Amino acid sequence: MSRLPRILLVHTGGTFGMTWVTRPGPLSPGAGLADVLRHVPWLDAAADVRPHVLMNEDSSDLAPAHWERIGAFLAERLPEHDGAVVLHGTDTLAFTAAALSFVLEGLDRPVVVTGAQRPIADVRTDARGNLVHSVLLAASGLPEVGVWFGSWLFRGNRATKTRIQSYDAFESPGFPPLAEAGVDLVVHRERALPPRPPPLRLVPGFDPRVLPLQLFPGAPPSLLSRAVESGEVRGVVLRAFGAGNLPIAEPGWAAAVRDATGWGIPVVLASQCGEGRVDLDSYRGGVAAREAGALPAGEMTFEAATVKLMWLLGRCLPADEVRRLFLADLAGEGAHGAVAPV
Numbered sequence: 001m002s003r004l005p006r007i008l009l010v011h012t013g014g015t016f017g018m019t020w021v022t023r024p025g026p027l028s029p030g031a032g033l034a035d036v037l038r039h040v041p042w043l044d045a046a047a048d049v050r051p052h053v054l055m056n057e058d059s060s061d062l063a064p065a066h067w068e069r070i071g072a073f074l075a076e077r078l079p080e081h082d083g084a085v086v087l088h089g090t091d092t093l094a095f096t097a098a099a100l101s102f103v104l105e106g107l108d109r110p111v112v113v114t115g116a117q118r119p120i121a122d123v124r125t126d127a128r129g130n131l132v133h134s135v136l137l138a139a140s141g142l143p144e145v146g147v148w149f150g151s152w153l154f155r156g157n158r159a160t161k162t163r164i165q166s167y168d169a170f171e172s173p174g175f176p177p178l179a180e181a182g183v184d185l186v187v188h189r190e191r192a193l194p195p196r197p198p199p200l201r202l203v204p205g206f207d208p209r210v211l212p213l214q215l216f217p218g219a220p221p222s223l224l225s226r227a228v229e230s231g232e233v234r235g236v237v238l239r240a241f242g243a244g245n246l247p248i249a250e251p252g253w254a255a256a257v258r259d260a261t262g263w264g265i266p267v268v269l270a271s272q273c274g275e276g277r278v279d280l281d282s283y284r285g286g287v288a289a290r291e292a293g294a295l296p297a298g299e300m301t302f303e304a305a306t307v308k309l310m311w312l313l314g315r316c317l318p319a320d321e322v323r324r325l326f327l328a329d330l331a332g333e334g335a336h337g338a339v340a341p342v
Helices: 033-037 041-045 062-081 092-105 129-137 222-227 251-260 284-291 300-312 319-326
Strands: 004-011 049-054 083-087 112-113 145-148 152-155 179-182 186-187 212-213 235-240 267-271
Touching: 004 062, 004 129, 004 186, 033 186, 041 129, 062 092, 062 186, 083 129, 092 112, 092 145, 092 300, 112 129, 129 145, 179 267, 186 319, 212 300, 222 235, 222 251, 235 300, 251 284, 267 300, 300 319
Parallel strands: 004 049, 004 083, 083 112, 112 145, 212 235, 235 267
Antiparallel strands: 145 152, 152 179, 179 186
């Protein structure tokens, strides 16, 4: 008789296991996994679920140190299991999933990050379905970090939260789901990354001194210049117009980007648009950004571009290597270059 798949269930907190102290009122952290699992007693028929409470935090309070802690735990325990499910709050779930996709070198089995819009103890909750599907997909053999939510498994570094009050809270702009649930659970193995060469290990290091800036009509270039002059910023993700365009009637923006890159501070050009590829050769504003030394985000989500830049800067690499690796597609995140080893 074949054994059930061994699935590591890692609790980090979030709405999934929260409770109401009084109604109406704010949610508070619950008791942890014991309370969560009693709501799905049939789950042990599908998998040998091995729970562990790593932390119990609202995801709004999670920081790069928590990403590394989750990654280190997975790197240590995952080889003993067929896959893992990470329970996480939805607000910063896409950041954590992107981070895990970069720091887990040698990943050859699934890590599914999931959460819920309502606590699992609620009658009308999405938590039970998300947990069951995540456990099943953690046993699927897909060798990458994914985000399960609603009816879809998305690549972890391609997912972004787009809705606050919907059970379909996440989307994957520009990349199709790795799995989807209807009457059947359909896994698209042809879309998955190839297994990474073993052994599994953590590649840590995040520098949080990355500044996101939103470009808007009339935005003064001094927003960027003063941030650079403060000495507190090591990288910038600039959400520009369209395909990554800077204003050209205001040449100060290109000059501010040139000054930043001249000081060794990488400036990434992302887009305010939810879907599409940043192409700095499509319009004059993009060409001006490229000539000033800006890096295109390609199809990367804002979360993936930000986390990737933080990770590369945190590894204390030479500036040319940071640029090269940012442009390379390291984990299927949608950068401009072909998939390349770290």
